[in-house]
Amino acid sequence: MRIALGGITHEANTFCPRAADMSSFEARQLARGDEILANWQRTGTEQAGAMSVFSSQPRCQVIPTLLARALSSAPVEEKTFRRLLDELVERVHAAQPVDGVLLVLHGAMMSEAEPDATGEVLARVRAAVGPGVPVVGTLDLHANVTERMLREATALIGYHTAPHVDMFETGQKAARMLVETIEGRITPAAALVRLPMLLPPENSTHNWGPLSEVIHMALEMEREGALLHGGIYPVQPWMDTADVAASVVAITDGDPAAARGRAMELARVFWARRGEFTSELVPPDQAVRRALARPPRTVILCDSADATTSGSTGDSTVVLRALLRAVPFEGTALANVVDPGAVARAIEAGIGSTVTVRVGGGLAPETFAPLSFTGYVKTLSDGTFTFKGPGMRGVPHHMGRTAVLVQDGIHLAVMERGVSQWDPQLYRSLGLEPADARMVQVKSPMAFRAAYEGLYDEVIVVAAPGAASPQLASLPWQHLPRPIYPLDPETAWP
Ligand SMILES: [Zn+2]
Numbered sequence: 001m002r003i004a005l006g007g008i009t010h011e012a013n014t015f016c017p018r019a020a021d022m023s024s025f026e027a028r029q030l031a032r033g034d035e036i037l038a039n040w041q042r043t044g045t046e047q048a049g050a051m052s053v054f055s056s057q058p059r060c061q062v063i064p065t066l067l068a069r070a071l072s073s074a075p076v077e078e079k080t081f082r083r084l085l086d087e088l089v090e091r092v093h094a095a096q097p098v099d100g101v102l103l104v105l106h107g108a109m110m111s112e113a114e115p116d117a118t119g120e121v122l123a124r125v126r127a128a129v130g131p132g133v134p135v136v137g138t139l140d141l142h143a144n145v146t147e148r149m150l151r152e153a154t155a156l157i158g159y160h161t162a163p164h165v166d167m168f169e170t171g172q173k174a175a176r177m178l179v180e181t182i183e184g185r186i187t188p189a190a191a192l193v194r195l196p197m198l199l200p201p202e203n204s205t206h207n208w209g210p211l212s213e214v215i216h217m218a219l220e221m222e223r224e225g226a227l228l229h230g231g232i233y234p235v236q237p238w239m240d241t242a243d244v245a246a247s248v249v250a251i252t253d254g255d256p257a258a259a260r261g262r263a264m265e266l267a268r269v270f271w272a273r274r275g276e277f278t279s280e281l282v283p284p285d286q287a288v289r290r291a292l293a294r295p296p297r298t299v300i301l302c303d304s305a306d307a308t309t310s311g312s313t314g315d316s317t318v319v320l321r322a323l324l325r326a327v328p329f330e331g332t333a334l335a336n337v338v339d340p341g342a343v344a345r346a347i348e349a350g351i352g353s354t355v356t357v358r359v360g361g362g363l364a365p366e367t368f369a370p371l372s373f374t375g376y377v378k379t380l381s382d383g384t385f386t387f388k389g390p391g392m393r394g395v396p397h398h399m400g401r402t403a404v405l406v407q408d409g410i411h412l413a414v415m416e417r418g419v420s421q422w423d424p425q426l427y428r429s430l431g432l433e434p435a436d437a438r439m440v441q442v443k444s445p446m447a448f449r450a451a452y453e454g455l456y457d458e459v460i461v462v463a464a465p466g467a468a469s470p471q472l473a474s475l476p477w478q479h480l481p482r483p484i485y486p487l488d489p490e491t492a493w494p
Pocket of ligand 1 (some may be wrong): 140141142164
């Protein structure tokens with residue numbers, strides 16, 4: 001059995017002013033051929049999970065092709081998307097004959113010209129291998145699943161967790177489904193039900209609340225044997241495009257009508273819970289006051305509106321400004337901002353000196369205002385660290401050259417590039433311990449909760465502007481299909 005393995009993974013946020021280009025993939029992951037397996041086999045990733053299944057199969061040969069992953073941003077620059085896709089397809093071609101293809105995808109990728117870029121990847125790979133070869137894709141929970149994606153793939157397997165901690169297991173499930181399909185033991189039959197709603201992620205988890213109920217229903221259907229897979233997709237809600245929706249994908253063994261019935265059953269519950277996804281948002285100054293009101297404890301200031309994993313730029317100064325207004329306070333606060341110019345000045349000044357820099361607002365100047373920060377240069381780093389938490393464990397991350405500037409109790413990490421903030425290793429790699437701080441700014445809506453588990457006493461979601469704002473009605477929508485919930489509260493379905 002010969003399997004081609006590859007994929008292109010990106011999550012689009014059309015409110016972000018910065019597109020992903022080739023350097024965005026190079027900074028996160030751009031692996032070719034054997035590099036994919038050599039560097040990633042021991043990680044908590046889809047490809048590692050898939051490999052754990054393939055390597056246990058007798059006479060299974062995996063041909064690694066191209067695996068590209070970038071941090072969320074505006075849609076991928078068209079020439080970058082086409083170059084990556086052409087290379088992926090060429091490598092799949094070169095791998096032929098293959099019995100199956102496994103693609104690591106996100107499902108909410110857009111390019112500048114192609115709103116359904118994941119559908120385009122699946123269509124091109126499908127055309128390369130022909131209609132008879134199974135193509136199975138993995139998806140993030142925040143995928144925007146389209147009819148085209150469903151048509152071009154043999155099966156699509158999504159995460160069942162938020163915070164995302166089941167990449168490895170998702171890769172395993174997809175690999176098993178691919179192998180069983182190739183061996184003729186199953187015939188996946190999928191049904192997609194799309195729901196006209198966008199849901200903010202702050203209260204969207206498999207651990208509690210409305211999403212957990214729907215996910216657990218899907219898992220129960222899998223356990224009963226009614227479904228091979230029940231995918232629940234609340235969608236990345238910052239895609240201003242005509243074809244965006246939350247969705248359910250139910251996959252049965254050869255029974256399209258049953259798949260449709262189960263998908264509708266799940267979709268009805270999902271839809272009925274749509275009003276329960278909002279969370280309390282606290283204005284920045286009030287959030288800092290609340291955090292300082294009851295010492296000693298650690299409070300996460302969840303700056304989800306500037307979440308880099310949701311497609312914001314990471315250069316917001318809204319929380320930093322509130323911290324500066326609150327000084328002096330007892331204890332420390334950890335904060336971060338993307339600003340390559342300020343990093344350069346801190347490096348020039350050197351460790352132990354004091355510098356005054358303007359930080360923030362450089363990438364999204366229309367949304368974020370820069371501010372002046374005078375700090376003691378405590379630490380300089382190359383900005384490389386490895387995730388140790390349950391999501392993407394073992395995966396290296398690169399925030400570029402990074403400086404820690406200290407003013408009063410504020411330890412500000414200034415970095416050259418935005419980076420996923422799921423893991424406290426971001427701060428620890430700079431000698432800062434979140435568990436010892438009174439306030440920790442984290443630019444992530446939900447996913448940080450897995451690796452930060454046990455380190456904090458409270459999470460306060462800050463009401464702030466940003467491309468990833470949970471205040472969806474505040475964003476300048478132009479292309480969205482209307483009516484859609486919650487922008488149009490009276491939206492009816494089905
Ligand atoms: Zn996600």
